Amino acid sequence: MNRHVDPRQALPQPDGIATGEVLLDVRNVSLRFGGVKAITDISFDIRKGEIRAIIGPNGAGKTSMLNVINGFYTPQEGSIVFRGKERKKIAPYEAAASGIARTFQNVALFKGMSTLDNIMAGRTLAMHRNFFWQLIYYGPALREEIANRRKVEEIIDFLEIQHIRKVPVGRLPYGLQKRVELGRALAAEPALLLLDEPMAGMNLEEKEDMSRFILDVNSQFGTTIALIEHDMGVVMDISDRVVVLDYGRKIGDGTPEEVKSSQEVIDAYLGVSH
Amino acid sequence: MLHQIFVDPFLQMADMPDFLLQVIWEGFVAGVLYALIALGFVLIFKASGVFNFAQGIMVVFAGLTLVGLHEAGVPAYLALALAISVMALLAIAVERFVMRPLVNQPDIILLMSTIGMTYFLIGLGEFVFGGEPKKMITRELGLPTGSTEIEIGEQGLVILQHIDIAAAVIAIIMVSALALFFNKTRIGRALRAVADDHQAAQSVGISLNQIWAIVWFAAGIVALATGIMWGARSDVSFALEIVALKALPVLILGGFTSIPGAIVGGLIIGIGEKIGEIYWGPLVGGGIESWLAYMIALIFLLFRPQGLFGERIIERV
Numbered sequence: 001m002n003r004h005v006d007p008r009q010a011l012p013q014p015d016g017i018a019t020g021e022v023l024l025d026v027r028n029v030s031l032r033f034g035g036v037k038a039i040t041d042i043s044f045d046i047r048k049g050e051i052r053a054i055i056g057p058n059g060a061g062k063t064s065m066l067n068v069i070n071g072f073y074t075p076q077e078g079s080i081v082f083r084g085k086e087r088k089k090i091a092p093y094e095a096a097a098s099g100i101a102r103t104f105q106n107v108a109l110f111k112g113m114s115t116l117d118n119i120m121a122g123r124t125l126a127m128h129r130n131f132f133w134q135l136i137y138y139g140p141a142l143r144e145e146i147a148n149r150r151k152v153e154e155i156i157d158f159l160e161i162q163h164i165r166k167v168p169v170g171r172l173p174y175g176l177q178k179r180v181e182l183g184r185a186l187a188a189e190p191a192l193l194l195l196d197e198p199m200a201g202m203n204l205e206e207k208e209d210m211s212r213f214i215l216d217v218n219s220q221f222g223t224t225i226a227l228i229e230h231d232m233g234v235v236m237d238i239s240d241r242v243v244v245l246d247y248g249r250k251i252g253d254g255t256p257e258e259v260k261s262s263q264e265v266i267d268a269y270l271g272v273s274h
Numbered sequence: 275m276l277h278q279i280f281v282d283p284f285l286q287m288a289d290m291p292d293f294l295l296q297v298i299w300e301g302f303v304a305g306v307l308y309a310l311i312a313l314g315f316v317l318i319f320k321a322s323g324v325f326n327f328a329q330g331i332m333v334v335f336a337g338l339t340l341v342g343l344h345e346a347g348v349p350a351y352l353a354l355a356l357a358i359s360v361m362a363l364l365a366i367a368v369e370r371f372v373m374r375p376l377v378n379q380p381d382i383i384l385l386m387s388t389i390g391m392t393y394f395l396i397g398l399g400e401f402v403f404g405g406e407p408k409k410m411i412t413r414e415l416g417l418p419t420g421s422t423e424i425e426i427g428e429q430g431l432v433i434l435q436h437i438d439i440a441a442a443v444i445a446i447i448m449v450s451a452l453a454l455f456f457n458k459t460r461i462g463r464a465l466r467a468v469a470d471d472h473q474a475a476q477s478v479g480i481s482l483n484q485i486w487a488i489v490w491f492a493a494g495i496v497a498l499a500t501g502i503m504w505g506a507r508s509d510v511s512f513a514l515e516i517v518a519l520k521a522l523p524v525l526i527l528g529g530f531t532s533i534p535g536a537i538v539g540g541l542i543i544g545i546g547e548k549i550g551e552i553y554w555g556p557l558v559g560g561g562i563e564s565w566l567a568y569m570i571a572l573i574f575l576l577f578r579p580q581g582l583f584g585e586r587i588i589e590r591v
Binding site: 096 | 458
């Protein structure tokens with residue numbers, strides 16, 4: 001199998017191609033922790049349907065950026081416009097409700113729960129029956145559970161993890177945990193999917209699988225994806241546009257080719273004597 | 275001496291099997307009630323990592339509210355509904371004024387805040403309902419009274435109080451309902467998700483505040499049930515709060531995060547301390563019921579600190 005086959009070439013009508021419409025716009029965002037500047041005046045946008053990579057050396061502020069987007073951190077300055085709506089401060093669960101799902105750098109699964117339950121937990125927002133219906137667990141609440149279970153089974157099939165459906169995720173190998181975490185994020189059917197180093201610590205084969213899943217998610221579900229990744233081969237292969245951060249500032253933005261040939265980016269990665 | 279410790283008690287047991295059965299039954303009922311109290315602790319500990327020192331006083335407060343309202347002329351079932359609403363209000367208040375401002379603080383601070391809540395609830399309870407023990411409105415709530423005698427063998431006799439049977443049945447129903455709720459429903463899953471990882475839970479759209487209010491409410495309902503059952507056996511008084519501390523050895527035995535653990539732990543402590551008191555107590559002049567449970571817990575802490583069913587603590591370096 002070729003490295004990182006692009007399924008978009010094989011599909012007749014890919015939905016996942018960038019349309020140019022801006023889904024998320026980060027405007028002049030600055031984030032400080034006390035005196036430490038994690039992010040300084042960063043602006044970039046994510047267009048509907050694209051795969052947007054965020055790269056940069058360690059400590060560049062990539063994860064902080066994701067945390068700002070999904071509401072874990074509130075920036076001191078700047079604003080974020082998502083689906084045309086500007087927001088200043090947002091709680092993480094509200095960000096999730098507005099259509100943003102994410103995975104974490106260090107896998108953050110519900111370790112005591114099975115694969116199935118983890119992904120079902122990802123559908124929390126799709127289920128609306130209130131506390132009292134849930135207490136009765138009959139009629140509407142039960143029907144809702146079954147309908148959502150069907151959706152979750154589709155995701156399990158898609159990610160090829162049928163065989164670990166009932167296994168507590170704490171017992172799974174790392175690569176599979178990463179996949180379950182992707183499944184949990186997908187279960188919310190997000191408009192924007194944030195992936196924080198989805199391939200960290202994986203071997204080549206696992207990386208190829210994960211790349212394939214990411215491309216499939218993008219083309220089949222039309223999900224917009226923003227990902228942080230260190231493996232440059234992967235980034236250059238799968239992303240439509242790349243934003244480069246260094247010491248909390250943006251130093252590059254554009255197609256993989258443009259970014260690759262930027263002197264500032266090369267300096268940041270290879271080091272330069274000042 | 276050795277004979278007295280290791281042989282004599284068992285001879286006594288074999289001698290009067292009906293009496294032994296009676297003792298076990300008494301212990302079983304006490305154990306069920308311990309288990310119910312421990313269940314209240316487990317619910318809150320699982321979802322928020324807080325050891326809720328106030329669970330005992332919540333039992334007293336719930337019982338007092340029920341009886342107090344009835345004394346004030348409210349019909350029994352309406353009083354029950356109102357007592358449930360009071361527990362719901364308490365849960366919302368705790369979430370809003372205690373949990374939310376203290377989120378992300380060290381565990382010890384949250385523990386201290388629940389000790390503070392204990393004294394607040396003692397004060398509030400005495401202020402509103404007075405400090406005297408009250409009789410539980412057993413009959414008005416439609417709970418059975420009286421007793422059944424079961425003959426065993428030639429002239430053996432075991433007496434079962436109906437209220438004790440009711441207590442056991444209600445406890446079993448509550449525990450199974452909670453277990454089902456935790457395992458099958460969206461909110462149950464959300465509760466377990468919060469217990470496992472706060473950040474990840476938030477990222478899938480679970481609101482911590484809502485979940486905390488729900489667990490405190492569930493713990494409040496468990497407290498009310500415990501208050502009714504325990505109140506029916508003795509009285510509803512602030513002394514119950516001390517009994518509630520028996521949940522500590524139960525939790526150490528069963529594990530802080532396990533619902534089955536709370537039940538099995540409760541039964542072991544309940545039956546163990548009754549048998550210990552009756553058969554071994556006389557050797558040291560009696561009164562061992564009040565400390566035996568803590569001794570068992572100490573031994574467990576030495577050899578199996580995570581409890582019988584608790585999650586194994588594995589640190590990866």
